[in-house]
Amino acid sequence: MNNKLSCLCLCLGSLMTASVTADTLIHAGKLFDGTGTSLRNNVTIVIEGNKIAEVKDGYAKAGNDDEVIDLKNSTVLPGLMDMHVHLSSQSGPGAYLERYTKNEADYALTAANYAKKTVHAGFTTVRNLGDIYNETVALRKAIDKGLLEGPRIYTAAKSIATTGGHADPSNGMARVIRPDTGPASGVVNGTAEAREAVRQRYQDGADVIKITATGGVLSVAKSGQNPQFMDDELQAIVETANDYDMTVAVHAHGKEGMKRAIKAGVTSIEHGTYMDEEAMDLMKQNNTYYVPTIMAGKFVAEKAKIDGYFPELVRPKAKEIGPLIQDTFKKAHNAGVNIAFGTDSGVSAHGDNAQEFGFMVEAGMSEADALLSATKHAAAMLKIDDQLGSVESGKLADIIAVNGNPIEDISVMESVTFVMKDGKVMKQK
Structure with missing residues (x-):
């Protein structure tokens, strides 16, 4: 019986390990997070599944299984x-x-x-x-x-x-x-x-x-x-x-x-x-x-x-x-x-x-x-500001990026270079 239980635990442990989702880290040179009117510089957005887990100052180091999206030369914004x-x-x-x-x-x-x-x-x-x-x-x-x-x-x-x-x-x-x-x-x-x-x-x-x-x-x-x-x-x-x-x-x-x-x-x-x-x-x-x-x-x-x-x-x-x-x-x-x-x-x-x-x-x-x-x-x-509209912890991972600074030149918004919706990359140049 002990051997069977041991085998079952090992199998369950293996399944649990396999289901863990690695984080995605976005390294953003500039971030307009949608909460105010200013830009943040050198920011890491940590994404787990389809949600934003954390927004950190600086470029966080990635773990072995993490994916890094390099947007250090871009301005990142909410979708x-x-x-x-x-x-x-x-x-x-x-x-x-x-x-x-x-x-x-x-x-x-x-x-x-x-x-x-x-x-x-x-x-x-x-x-x-x-x-x-x-x-x-x-x-x-x-x-x-x-x-x-x-x-x-x-x-x-x-x-x-x-x-x-x-x-x-x-x-x-x-x-x-x-x-x-x-x-x-x-x-x-x-x-x-x-x-x-x-x-x-x-x-x-x-x-x-x-x-x-x-x-x-x-x-x-x-x-x-x-x-x-x-x-x-x-x-x-x-x-x-x-x-x-x-x-x-x-x-x-x-x-x-x-x-x-x-x-x-x-x-x-x-x-x-x-x-x-x-x-x-x-x-x-x-x-x-x-x-x-x-x-x-x-x-x-x-x-x-x-x-x-x-x-x-x-x-x-x-x-x-x-x-x-x-x-x-x-x-x-x-x-x-x-x-x-x-x-x-x-x-x-x-x-x-x-x-x-x-x-x-x-x-x-x-x-x-x-x-x-x-x-x-x-x-x-739309009464969905608890889910969308800003780049903040707990919000859905709708994130875009442009080259240049839209606070200085709004026309750069007409050439979006990166689109993530619900944690999935839909466009990346």
Whole structure:
């Protein structure tokens, strides 16, 4: 019996030894850890599995089984977070015909391609604010299982609109082919349908709720800023989302629809083009975040100059609204509104997300604060700052690196050289 026990103990000991995971040490020449505005020099980040175990001053000596990643000539940062993307599509002259030519699988494969571009650009977490067939729910699951390379996705699945509103998928169609839309397809009228649509998103596997509280630029509809939800509908959406612990993101250009949404208790305002002082004051009072998407505004304004790029109904809206967003951002930043980084990529090209940093700095935000908007503040808005948003002990190991110093030259963020997500290296030059 003693011999059998001895043999069993030896076998168990062997199994336990085999399961021990060696540490990964990142030697960082400079570290922007996401907790403040300054850089730390000559730092070691100790990673165990998918988490940061320790952040030490100096270059720690590696053990025999440890892996060392040499980033002594780089600036290391937390994985970046883009709070407004659309992974399933990208704008172009033929984009408005795609809903008639693409199937669910086409959108899913397109999204997989853009997801890889996004994570390789250093954005390890994104909030996907609207898709077509819930394809980003499937994409999130595939990425989480390790079947595909891509960022950590928090998806709204299909956006919620009112009839004829910015996210009504039947806009612009002849009556003979116009589908019968309702809460399942994200079109609501009245409080009962508003609640049903939120519950439908929950059933579909969405993580967050996205609504279009005003008209939009790229929808085939005349107004880009009219309010499109009543107060009771907005209240019903927010209350129901709160029951499911879901945050609410709000597309809004016009100030009246924006103010209604803020008063209802939404989490964030996207774009915010015609935001005025009253709206800014309401946002500060209600701790509402602003996600500016400056580069989307600049992109559509530029493309509106090209004949045939947008439908003629869209073109004047793009010319008028697009150029205004950067100035709105400047006013909101100066007023002290909470700002989280977001690009609306899918309007502009996926993978170019970091260009937004340059526009933010150009409008008067410091380089460090621009970086915090895509790390610490984005994580706080998503209510995941206990897991992500900074390089600290106990956080998930989402870590990127760039050559140069982004506090001195923010443009270096457009050339990410190293990406680690959840403790796994996804890009290393």
